[in-house]
Every structure is written in C-alpha cells, then in structure tokens.
Amino acid sequence: MAWHLPPMNALRAFEAVGRTGSLTAAAAELGVTPGAISRQLHILEDFVRAELFVRDGRRLTLSAAARAYADMLSDLFARIDQESRLLAPTAETSGLLVSAAPSFAMRWLAPRLSRFREAYPSIEIHLRTLANAPAIAGERFDLAVTTGPGPWPGFKSQLLFKSPMVPVCSPAFLTKNPRVAAYQVLSSGMMIHVNDRRNDWSRWCKLAGRTDLDTSRGMVFENSNLAYQATLEGMGIMIAHRPLVETDFSSGRLSLPFDVTIADEPDYFVLYPEQAERRSPLTQFRNWLHAEATRDALSRTQPATLLD
Secondary structure, X not given: OOOOOOOHHHHHHHHHHHHHOOHHHHHHHHOOOHHHHHHHHHHXXXXXXXXXXXXXXXXXXXXXXXXXXXXXXXXXXHHHHHXXXXXXXXXXXXXXXXXXXXXXXXXXXHHXXXXXXXXXXXXXXXXXXXXXXXXXXXXXXXXXXXXXXXXXXXXXEEEEEOOOEEEEEOHHHHHHOHHHHHHOOOOHHHEEEEHHHOOHHHHHHHHHOOOXXXXXXXXXXXXXXXXXXXXXXXXXXXXXXXXXXXXXXXXXXXXXXXXXXXXXXXXXXXXXXXXXXXXXXHHHHHHHHHHHHHHHHHHOOOOOOEOO
C-alpha cells in the first residue's frame, strides 16, 4: 500500500504548536527558530490543502478540525515513542522516566527512592516534575503520578491513595504559642497560605465552624514547598496533604494541632501507557509504589501527634 503522508518535520512542528499553543514554545522544544516552525506549518497546510489556523495578526488559533488532528498526533507520537522503547534491545534493563506533580515528587516520592534502589539496584529511575500538573497531555514518561479523576485516553490508571488535607505545624511553633497546644487556640495571623490554594483555610474554617477568623490574613507563599519550609521553621500553621507529610509526623518534625480534615480532595493516581505492561521494570516500580502507599495507610492507623 502506498501511504500518502505529510512530511514528518511539518507534522512535528504542527503537533508541538498545537500542544504548547505557541510558535515560540514549539521552536524552543524542537531546537529551531519560530520562522522555521512557521514554514513547516505552511508546508503542512499546502499538503492538506486547508487552513489549519485562524490568523489574527501574529496570533494563531487552531480550527476545530485542526485541534482534533493535533490531539491525534500527540497520542500517536506518544505511542510510537513507547513502542520504540519496547523494541530497543535494552528495554528490559533501561531506566524508567517517571513524572510526578512537584509536591508529590519532593515530599513523598524522592525520600523513598533509596528503598526502591536497594530492592532493584539494576533499575535506574529518572524523576522529573510534570510541567503543568495534573495535565499530562504531551508529556513524555514511562509512568506518572498525578491527581485525578482523569480521564486519560491511552493510559491505564490505578488509584494510589486518597489525599485529605489537615492543618500542620512544627513543635517549635507550639513552643512559641503554648495556647495553641493547651487550648487549640487559632488566630488569623498564624495561617500560612499557598498562593494557588488560597481557599484552603476558608474551606477548613467552614468545616470547623470557625466563623470568627479572617482567612484573608496570614503569610502567603508562592508554592507549597516554600510554605512547607516556613512551617518547618515554626512560622505558622499550613493546610497540607496528609500523605505528603506522613513521614514528618512519624519523625516528629510536624504535629497535628487540630483534628478537622478536608476530605474531598482529588485522589492520586498512577498512570502508564496501555502498552507498557510488557516492561517488567515498570511493573516492579508500579508495585513498589503501591506497597509504599499501603505502608503509609497502615501507619495512619496510629494517629499523628494530636494536641489535647
């Protein structure tokens, strides 16, 4: 059968623009100039004999048909990438590219990787954070951990754990604020906020029936990792995903000053391409993740330090 296929460079340029939404970003990803990307887009339009973009000055917007075409190419390239990995002679012994949401990677996964390496010394793990967690479109990975519920076409998903949120603080903070420890006293100025989760404290106060607090007050940090560090340093109380700070409870770095929990948070899922179950390293890593999550669940049957 004689295939009638567009030039590959034109397809790659078009897929990158569709996924990133920008000529500049696509050019940076492919290591060429924006002008080169623009030329490849014109080549593709000439090939299909249709305009793929609505042009408004320098702004490009994909037509509905072109959007569907770009999404199809992203899925197809991801599958080609995965199948090529499986064909490689070293597919069974090569490393795994693992992507995860930044907080999960730093607080939960990275501290545990030494245990995986002890159990499977021949499997190398290359860990990187998802650029736009929980979005996975266009990301390249063998396995990813992100929040759900999806859907994620082309991927299999398995629940890793639920992730309720609780207020946490350091022992140093309690030493400086003995009334919190003795009477569970909370003031607005003690609150630590994460910039993109500014409603965490208002949600918690609603559940706790605390109508006396001004949740617009307190310290604000750009991301959860900065807020976490400030909490460790005794600067205040933050709302944190409990599974991500479980080891801090067991080590005594953090305490649980109040027992009200935000339970309706998105769950964490393990994702991997549908064809990837043929790779034994991926199966071993996936099983190890679930074993670690089970270990945490069992530890939570013993409550964290809760102040009376």
